[in-house]
Amino acid sequence: MNRYWAQRIGFAVLTLSAIAVVVPILVVIGIILVQGASVVSWEFISCMPHEGMKAGGIFPAIVGTLLLTLGTALAAIPVGVAGTVYLSEYARDTWMTRAIRLAIVNLAGIPSIVYGLFGLGIFVLFLHMGTSILAGVLTLAIMTLPVIISTSEEALRAVPTEFRTVSASLGGTRWQGIRYIVLPQALPGIITGIILGLLRAAGETAPILFTVAAFYLPRLPRSPLDQVMALPYHLYVISTQVPGMPLDVQYGTALVLLILVLSMNIAATVLRSFFRRRRQW
Amino acid sequence: MSQNWALSLYNILPGLRKRIAGSSGTAGRSWSEAVIESTIRVLGFSTIGFVLLIFIFLLREGLPMLWEVSPGNLFGTRWYPTFDSFGTLPLILGSAYVTVAAIIIALPLGVATAVFVREAAPGWAREVLKPLIEVLAGIPSVVLGFFGMHVLAPLVRNTLNAPTGLTAFTGAVLLAYMSLPTIISVAEDALDSVPKSYRDAALAMGATRWQTIWRVVVPAAGSGIAMAVMLGMGRAIGETMAVMMVTGNAARMPLSLGSLFMPVRTMTATVAAEMGEVASGSVHYHVLFGIGIILFILTFIINIVAASAIFKKRRKGGLR
Numbered sequence: 001m002n003r004y005w006a007q008r009i010g011f012a013v014l015t016l017s018a019i020a021v022v023v024p025i026l027v028v029i030g031i032i033l034v035q036g037a038s039v040v041s042w043e044f045i046s047c048m049p050h051e052g053m054k055a056g057g058i059f060p061a062i063v064g065t066l067l068l069t070l071g072t073a074l075a076a077i078p079v080g081v082a083g084t085v086y087l088s089e090y091a092r093d094t095w096m097t098r099a100i101r102l103a104i105v106n107l108a109g110i111p112s113i114v115y116g117l118f119g120l121g122i123f124v125l126f127l128h129m130g131t132s133i134l135a136g137v138l139t140l141a142i143m144t145l146p147v148i149i150s151t152s153e154e155a156l157r158a159v160p161t162e163f164r165t166v167s168a169s170l171g172g173t174r175w176q177g178i179r180y181i182v183l184p185q186a187l188p189g190i191i192t193g194i195i196l197g198l199l200r201a202a203g204e205t206a207p208i209l210f211t212v213a214a215f216y217l218p219r220l221p222r223s224p225l226d227q228v229m230a231l232p233y234h235l236y237v238i239s240t241q242v243p244g245m246p247l248d249v250q251y252g253t254a255l256v257l258l259i260l261v262l263s264m265n266i267a268a269t270v271l272r273s274f275f276r277r278r279r280q281w
Numbered sequence: 282m283s284q285n286w287a288l289s290l291y292n293i294l295p296g297l298r299k300r301i302a303g304s305s306g307t308a309g310r311s312w313s314e315a316v317i318e319s320t321i322r323v324l325g326f327s328t329i330g331f332v333l334l335i336f337i338f339l340l341r342e343g344l345p346m347l348w349e350v351s352p353g354n355l356f357g358t359r360w361y362p363t364f365d366s367f368g369t370l371p372l373i374l375g376s377a378y379v380t381v382a383a384i385i386i387a388l389p390l391g392v393a394t395a396v397f398v399r400e401a402a403p404g405w406a407r408e409v410l411k412p413l414i415e416v417l418a419g420i421p422s423v424v425l426g427f428f429g430m431h432v433l434a435p436l437v438r439n440t441l442n443a444p445t446g447l448t449a450f451t452g453a454v455l456l457a458y459m460s461l462p463t464i465i466s467v468a469e470d471a472l473d474s475v476p477k478s479y480r481d482a483a484l485a486m487g488a489t490r491w492q493t494i495w496r497v498v499v500p501a502a503g504s505g506i507a508m509a510v511m512l513g514m515g516r517a518i519g520e521t522m523a524v525m526m527v528t529g530n531a532a533r534m535p536l537s538l539g540s541l542f543m544p545v546r547t548m549t550a551t552v553a554a555e556m557g558e559v560a561s562g563s564v565h566y567h568v569l570f571g572i573g574i575i576l577f578i579l580t581f582i583i584n585i586v587a588a589s590a591i592f593k594k595r596r597k598g599g600l601r
Contacts, residue, residue: 025417
């Protein structure tokens, strides 16, 4: 066989593989979009469910997911950003620093259901928070940390060393250099990392199975110690646990969740490419 | 990095100078900064604390199973918790079976796609592929599980004429796609770190682009691709919701190739499905946490191995 033919065949195989990866993604999104679009209306996203969730809307689940995401942001951002600043600006290459990096890699790799077990063990039972928003938020926050840290660290490292040097040469302390030069310059990257982390928190089901999620609770939570419905868990419940659930309601719920997560995804991508292009250094 | 950094530095300097000049006396500043810096330090170390805390709490709730359930029972082949049969073997094998099947599907697809993106794709194709793969990484696993239940499983059932579409194979296909983003991005990094001189040398010897890719670049990236596979496996073995929704959850030993088209039950699905219904402190509860310990240790080993290889490379200066 001619080697140029081999090249053609090889490249064709590569192209086909890429197509085989991409097409199913579009199919998944397309099918959910087409099947769910007919149900999703203002009423669907703004009303309480009734008749055992078979009618009405999914408002409390949407609110629940937004609350959980917001709470996760409050808990995870300070720790995540501080951890990032420490790793990229303060830490020297010691065994302790390497241990922190190993810990982050491991946190990123721990299965989500194990986070659920951990949250149940420590927050729900040991600290007596019960199944509550608070317990779920803390569980999700720890799960989100590695994503925030690894993405923002890249952003901080991308800020040229000269910026720090010049800040120091003007009499700025190390903290001033970080606060007024490094952090503002790295901000878009940090925000991207935060969005990517929160996106994961918003879509996860396993960690909230035993820590927050209410099967059916057609009212809004009153305190952080209340249970709450959440979109991913709600989708799981209505597609597997409730017999006779109308299919279009299931698709509608899937579509709302998908739109929520994809819009965060797109926001992160756009933000990143926008600032990458605008960056002067 | 362009030459313009000096310019932009010039732009932000006046603000900085004003701030430094305007900040309160040196003594007050150094004191508050000491507080800030030590807070940052403590929070930096907190990640280690979290990993330890997770392990400690898993052990605390899971270890009692060792004296509550006899080893013969615990590693037996029957999982019927209501009859005090806590054989975890079918669950462990179930996870392994689905994971291996998923990797067999995902490895060629993932590596070929990574090679395509890095070496062969025209610019526009890369611009389309990369964000789409990120979208795939972001799709929640329940949504994929839901899709698997309603679209993929009926498809599998009809093509195979099987009694059910909820099989190990259905789960493996979903898992393959869920681990693809990981495999592709790690494999891309590996291809990226192959020195340009390798490619130049091969091309100078008269090799075609394909020969260069296939015989030089991919083998040189071999260890990185192995890493990609490991991390993909780590991702697949821990996946919960999608697997639970499409594999049928029958706790039977998957021992033959034919088991691929039968229901199977994984460790993650077992914990997710049963934890909600057990009394805390019961034997069943402890065994479910025990399964959590197994999952933790498995992913811990995978990540330690992968991370140490990445760190080694970074220190050698190979990875960018």
